[in-house]
Structure formats: C-alpha cells, structure tokens
Amino acid sequence: MKIIVPVKQVPEVAEVKVNPDTGTLIREGVPSILNPFDELAVEAAIQLKESHGGEVTIITMGPPQAKDALYKALAMGGDKAVHMTDRAFAGADTWATAYTLAKQIEKMEFDLIICGKQAIDGDTAQVGPEIAEVLGIPQICYARHIEMSEDGKSITVHRETDEGYEVVKARLPVLITATKGLNEPRLPNIMGIMKAKKKPLEEVDAESLGVPEDEIGLKGSPTQVRKVFPPQKKAGGIKIEAEDPKEVAKKLVEFLAEKGAI
Amino acid sequence: MGLIYKKDVCTGCMLCPKVCNFGAIEKDGDKVKFDLDKCVLCGSCEEVCPVDAIEIERQVIDKEHLAQYKDVWVWCETHEGRLRSVARELVTKSRELADKLNEQVVAVLLGHNVEGLAESLVHQGADKVLVVDKEILAEYTTDAYTIAMTTLIAPRKPSIVLFGATSNGRDLAPRVAARMALGLTADCTGLDIDEEGQLVQTRPAFGGNIMAEILCPYTRPQMATVRPNVFKPSELDTSRDGDIEKVDVEIRPNQVRTKVLEKVSEVVEGMKSVEEADVVVCSGRGIKDPANLELPQKLADVLDAAVGGSRPIVDLGWLPPTQQVGQSGRTICPKLYFALGISGAIQHTAGMSTSDIIVAINKDPEAPIFEIADFGIVGDIFDILPHIIEEVKRLKAER
Numbered sequence: 167m168k169i170i171v172p173v174k175q176v177p178e179v180a181e182v183k184v185n186p187d188t189g190t191l192i193r194e195g196v197p198s199i200l201n202p203f204d205e206l207a208v209e210a211a212i213q214l215k216e217s218h219g220g221e222v223t224i225i226t227m228g229p230p231q232a233k234d235a236l237y238k239a240l241a242m243g244g245d246k247a248v249h250m251t252d253r254a255f256a257g258a259d260t261w262a263t264a265y266t267l268a269k270q271i272e273k274m275e276f277d278l279i280i281c282g283k284q285a286i287d288g289d290t291a292q293v294g295p296e297i298a299e300v301l302g303i304p305q306i307c308y309a310r311h312i313e314m315s316e317d318g319k320s321i322t323v324h325r326e327t328d329e330g331y332e333v334v335k336a337r338l339p340v341l342i343t344a345t346k347g348l349n350e351p352r353l354p355n356i357m358g359i360m361k362a363k364k365k366p367l368e369e370v371d372a373e374s375l376g377v378p379e380d381e382i383g384l385k386g387s388p389t390q391v392r393k394v395f396p397p398q399k400k401a402g403g404i405k406i407e408a409e410d411p412k413e414v415a416k417k418l419v420e421f422l423a424e425k426g427a428i
Numbered sequence: 429m430g431l432i433y434k435k436d437v438c439t440g441c442m443l444c445p446k447v448c449n450f451g452a453i454e455k456d457g458d459k460v461k462f463d464l465d466k467c468v469l470c471g472s473c474e475e476v477c478p479v480d481a482i483e484i485e486r487q488v489i490d491k492e493h494l495a496q497y498k499d500v501w502v503w504c505e506t507h508e509g510r511l512r513s514v515a516r517e518l519v520t521k522s523r524e525l526a527d528k529l530n531e532q533v534v535a536v537l538l539g540h541n542v543e544g545l546a547e548s549l550v551h552q553g554a555d556k557v558l559v560v561d562k563e564i565l566a567e568y569t570t571d572a573y574t575i576a577m578t579t580l581i582a583p584r585k586p587s588i589v590l591f592g593a594t595s596n597g598r599d600l601a602p603r604v605a606a607r608m609a610l611g612l613t614a615d616c617t618g619l620d621i622d623e624e625g626q627l628v629q630t631r632p633a634f635g636g637n638i639m640a641e642i643l644c645p646y647t648r649p650q651m652a653t654v655r656p657n658v659f660k661p662s663e664l665d666t667s668r669d670g671d672i673e674k675v676d677v678e679i680r681p682n683q684v685r686t687k688v689l690e691k692v693s694e695v696v697e698g699m700k701s702v703e704e705a706d707v708v709v710c711s712g713r714g715i716k717d718p719a720n721l722e723l724p725q726k727l728a729d730v731l732d733a734a735v736g737g738s739r740p741i742v743d744l745g746w747l748p749p750t751q752q753v754g755q756s757g758r759t760i761c762p763k764l765y766f767a768l769g770i771s772g773a774i775q776h777t778a779g780m781s782t783s784d785i786i787v788a789i790n791k792d793p794e795a796p797i798f799e800i801a802d803f804g805i806v807g808d809i810f811d812i813l814p815h816i817i818e819e820v821k822r823l824k825a826e827r
C-alpha cells in the first residue's frame with residue numbers, strides 16, 4: 167500500500183510572543199517544529215505500513231529550512247520524501263498550497279493520503295479537503311481511529327463530529343485528516359535519526375512541477391491578507407487577591423451583573 | 429515575483445521593519461533587505477512606506493465580472509431535525525451585510541424533511557430560502573452536500589457564501605471552494621463590508637496571538653467559515669415575508685463515495701454543549717479530583733451554563749471529549765467564561781480567548797490566564813466558588 171503524508175513545518179506557537187511596543191510577532195528564536203497534527207498523520211501511516219506493508223512518502227511545500235520537518239518524519243519511519251521548494255511557491259494561501267501539492271501528488275502513486283487536521287500556525291484545516299478535491303478522491307476528516315479492510319481495498323474511520331463521532335467507510339483511494347486521539351506519535355530513536363538523512367529526498371521546483379506561474383504562490387492565491395494586527399487588548403482586567411472569599415465573590419457577582427453577563 | 433523593492437526610491441526611514449510581522453525585513457546599510465522565505469506578501473510594508481518604494485504585484489481585478497455576483501448566502505446546517513444555532517447567527521449577520529450591500533440574504537437548507545424549517549429562516553432575516561429536500565441528504569456526506577452546494581451556487585452567482593465553522597461546515601466549505609477554485613477564509617470571528625463592497629474577513633492566527641484581515645479581491649463568491657457563538661441571533665420576526673423555493677438537484681448514489689455506518693453520540697444526557705452555551709464553566713487540573721467537579725457543575729446549574737475542561741481533565745476521562753476547550757478541542761466564544769484552576773497555556777487560550785468576559789480563579793498569581801482575564805481572583809477554587817454560587821443564587825432570587 168502506498169501512503170502519502172503531506173506535512174508542514176510550523177513555528178512553535180506557544181513560544182510566539184507579541185512585541186508590546188509595535189504589536190508585531192516576535193519570531194526570532196522561535197523554534198520550528200513538525201506540525202503536531204502531522205505527527206499523528208505520520209504515525210498512522212507508519213502503523214498501517216507495519217501492519218499491511220507498503221511505503222510511506224512524506225511531502226512538504228515550504229522554504230529550504232522545512233527540510234527539517236521532512237527529516238523528523240523520515241526519522242519516525244517514513245521511507246522517502248519530496249520537498250517542494252521554490253520562491254514561486256511563496257505567499258500561497260490554502261487553495262494555492264493544496265493545488266501545488268496535489269499537482270505533485272498526481273504524478274505519484276498512492277492508495278491513501280493522510281494529512282493533519284490542521285496546521286497550528288494558520289489553524290485552517292482546509293488544505294487536506296482541498297487536496298482531495300483537486301485529486302478527485304473522497305475525504306474523511308478528523309479521524310480518531312482507522313481500520314483497513316482485510317483485502318486492503320477500503321478503510322473505516324471514526325470521524326469526530328460536534329456530538330461525538332461517526333463511523334465512515336470508503337473505498338481507496340481516499341484522503342483522511344488526523345486528529346487528537348488517533349495515536350501516540352513515536353519519538354524518533356538515534357538509529358532513525360541517522361538513517362533519515364540517507365533516505366531518498368527529491369526536490370521539486372516550479373519548473374519541474376510544470377504548472378503555470380499564475381496558478382501557484384501569491385499569484386495563484388484567491389485570498390489576500392490585507393492587514394495583521396494584535397488582538398484587542400483587554401482593557402485593564404481586574405485582579406484581586408481573595409483574602410476574604412465572601413467579599414470577593416460578592417464583588418465578582420456585582421461586576422458580572424453590571425456587565426449584563428448574568 | 430511578488431514583491432518589488434525600489435531601493436533607489438527608499439529613504440531608509442526604517443518604518444517597514446517595524447510593521448513586519450514575519451521578521452522578513454532587515455536593516456541593510458542605510459536601506460533594508462527582504463527575506464522572501466519569511467515574507468508572506470501581506471502588504472503591511474507597502475502600506476506604511478511613505479515614498480512608495482515597496483510594491484506588491486497583485487492580480488488585476490475584473491470589476492465587470494465581479495459585478496455579476498450578488499447576494500449573501502448562508503448554508504444553514506441542521507442537526508437531528510433542527511437548525512444549528514450558528515445558522516441563525518449567520519442569517520442575522522448576513523442581514524446586516526446584505527443591507528450594507530443593498531442585496532438579499534439567501535438561506536440554503538439541505539436535508540431530508542427539513543422544509544418545515546424554512547419559514548423560521550425567513551423570520552430570522554432571510555429574503556429567500558433555497559430548499560433541497562431529498563433522502564440522499566438525510567445524513568451529512570461530503571460528496572452529496574458538495575454537489576448540492578456547487579449546483580446551487582454556479583448558476584445563481586452569489587457574491588458571498590458563509591458556512592458555520594462546525595465539524596461539517598469545515599469539511600464542506602473547502603471542498604466547495606476547491607471545486608470552484610475559490611478562496612476560503614477559515615473560522616472567522618469578524619465580518620464586514622468595506623468601501624469597495626468587499627467582504628472583510630477577520631480571523632485569529634498563531635494561536636490567537638495575532639488577528640488577520642483577509643479579502644478575496646479577484647474571485648466570487650467570497651467564502652468563509654464562521655466561528656459559532658460570535659454573532660448573536662436576532663429575535664424572530666414572524667411578520668417577515670420571504671420566498672421559499674424548492675430546488676431539485678440530481679445526486680446519484682454512486683456519486684457519494686463515503687458511507688456513514690453508525691453515528692455515536694458522546695454527548696452525555698443533560699450535558700450542554702460548550703459551543704452553544706452563553707456561559708461556560710471550565711475546570712482545569714486545579715480541580716484535583718473528579719468528585720470535585722460537582723462544584724463547577726453547581727455553578728453551571730445556577731447560570732444555565734455548560735461545563736468544560738482543559739485537556740488534562742478530558743485526557744483523564746473526567747469529562748467527555750465533547751467538553752474539551754482549546755486548540756485540540758472546541759473553539760468557543762461564550763458571553764461569559766469561567767477558568768477554574770486553569771493555568772492558561774496557549775493551547776487552551778487559543779480556544780477561548782475571544783470570550784466576551786473571562787473570569788479566572790487560580791492560586792498562582794503568576795498564572796498566564798490572568799493576562800487575559802477580565803476578572804481574576806488569586807485564590808483557592810474550593811474557598812471561593814461556594815460563595816460565588818451563593819451570591820449568584822441570591823441575585824437571582826432578588827430579581
């Protein structure tokens with residue numbers, strides 16, 4: 167079985183701080199990591215390979231340093247990787263990202279594609295379904311549990327919903343997105359890390375992809391970020407030490423009543 | 429491609445590195461240089477540059493083509509025969525947007541035996557309801573719903589299409605957008621119309637550390653998923669009149685490639701949804717023991733609130749996964765949020781920082797939750813909460 171896992175390198179969001187003077191993001195020194203939801207996707211792919219045989223290909227579109235995310239996924243147990251990197255890919259929104267990835271995936275063999283539910287920098291959860299649409303294959307989003315049929319021809323997924331989950335079945339090929347609870351991603355061991363750099367890694371640029379320039383990167387992006395700004399600062403929140411719990415409780419309830427919150 | 433920097437025009441005023449959110453502009457002698465690997469071409473520098481030394485190449489807007497697209501559409505999701513509250517919120521918000529544009533609000537109702545809900549969408553503010561009622565739509569599937577949406581959209585040319593950012597909304601919208609090669613903005617918390625009649629979509633990114641305003645300047649319809657609970661639904665106006673149009677869309681069974689075998693509800697009987705409640709009482713590891721959850725439950729009872737938990741509480745199985753708030757749980761925006769014994773890690777606050785009023789109780793005065801709390805109490809939950817419950821009860825009795 168051939169499985170493709172699209173992964174993204176993201177900044178460690180927890181460490182992104184905002185400069186209080188300028189209101190801009192401080193990205194200096196913020197470490198880059200493999201998107202946590204993509205770790206779940208990589209782990210799921212490796213587990214399926216271990217039980218059903220096959221090959222796991224990791225693919226990313228991103229700047230040169232995004233290779234580190236590929237190495238991490240290879241160290242976990244991926245077999246080979248594709249790095250789509252080119253200035254012309256820059257500025258892509260989710261549509262242009264999905265389109266670019268799908269145009270490359272189209273040229274590859276696959277039975278199953280596993281994405282993360284969402285990337286923690288943009289939190290859009292759109293690239294997976296959009297890749298599926300460009301490829302013309304069905305999707306099952308927010309997988310918590312995956313089961314491959316005996317004959318390896320269909321897959322049954324527990325798909326998270328607002329109320330719980332639903333059990334959804336589809337014939338391969340299909341794209342699924344991985345969410346929390348699917349598995350516990352393994353930590354790469356030393357052997358894995360050493361082997362990773364020796365595994366096949368193919369680089370793809372805009373020219374070898376062979377898609378017109380106005381369909382990729384910023385030019386191929388229908389959405390445009392007009393402005394970024396810090397979230398509205400909460401105007402001087404109240405903070406009190408609860409020396410007298412009863413008194414504090416009274417103050418809180420008065421405050422809430424005044425604001426019309428209760 | 430993309431960014432053009434006219435070095436000879438640049439005066440070296442150094443305004444642009446200050447506004448760059450992505451650390452892509454650096455001082456380079458008495459001018460600047462750009463790191464295009466970091467640049468997302470957001471245009472902040474272009475806007476701030478006093479001498480127009482920075483220009484971002486953009487596509488040409490074909491105004492005549494865009495002018496063919498009119499009206500604000502809302503996909504009105506149903507669940508077990510009733511409308512999800514986000515559908516009502518979005519019809520209300522669309523009314524406001526459509527009035528600014530002088531256009532109509534069109535509610536799209538897909539499902540089986542759902543026609544009866546159409547009238548209340550008119551009462552909510554829709555001028556027209558498009559109903560596709562067929563058995564194949566009884567259960568949500570990506571394929572059937574995508575076919576229905578795109579078949580309706582393509583010939584009728586709406587200028588805006590909104591979806592609630594629910595599990596199904598965020599499954600459906602990207603599929604529809606991609607089929608039509610359109611832009612889509614995820615999980616918006618703000619919507620407005622600008623001077624040029626474009627939809628301005630505001631959404632948080634980087635775990636809520638930054639807000640972004642997003643436009644779809646070149647293509648129509650403009651599409652967005654919108655976070656539930658951000659907009660308030662209007663009161664129903666039963667005197668409103670509107671068109672209800674039944675449309676038949678052909679969907680063949682073999683076009684639906686996934687099969688729902690079973691639906692499992694994890695909603696515990698009587699447990700309110702954190703996404704739909706106006707008030708959420710959320711507990712963290714500070715609650716110590718599952719038996720102690722009785723206390724927040726009591727507060728929730730008097731406030732008609734939902735109970736929620738931080739990730740550790742849910743991972744321990746003290747509350748069902750439907751009640752987890754945060755990045756890997758639910759993203760919510762209630763009018764009032766209680767954080768009880770929650771430290772305020774970014775993965776948690778990413779899911780609740782847009783709540784109207786945040787109340788935090790924590791023993792640790794340095795807990796980051798206090799940075800976003802409107803009313804922070806440094807102290808022990810077990811000492812304070814019983815008094816709060818008493819005070820609320822008293823207030824209610826007085827009213």
Ligand SMILES: Cc1cc2nc3c(=O)[nH]c(=O)nc-3n(C[C@H](O)[C@H](O)[C@H](O)COP(=O)(O)OP(=O)(O)OC[C@H]3O[C@@H](n4cnc5c(N)ncnc54)[C@H](O)[C@@H]3O)c2cc1C
Binds near residue numbers: 713791
């Ligand atoms: C990829 C990823 C996704 C994640 N997603 C989520 C998510 O969706 N939701 C989420 O919540 N977390 C999420 N987390 C985990 C998150 O980073 C934190 O670990 C978690 O939010 C901490 O939960 P807590 O605040 O309940 O516990 P703690 O951080 O342990 O905080 C407990 C707090 O209670 C206070 N306290 C203790 N006793 C008392 C008392 N008697 N009275 C008053 N205060 C008391 C303490 O001072 C402390 O501040 C995620 C992490 C990762 C890596």
Ligand SMILES: Nc1ncnc2c1ncn2[C@@H]1O[C@H](COP(=O)(O)O)[C@@H](O)[C@H]1O
Binds near residue numbers: 174226228
């Ligand atoms: N640049 C990228 N390269 C490869 N995969 C990506 C990229 N961006 C997003 N993805 C995949 O799409 C998923 C959803 O991302 P997003 O829509 O950005 O939230 C991620 O978890 C990845 O699996």
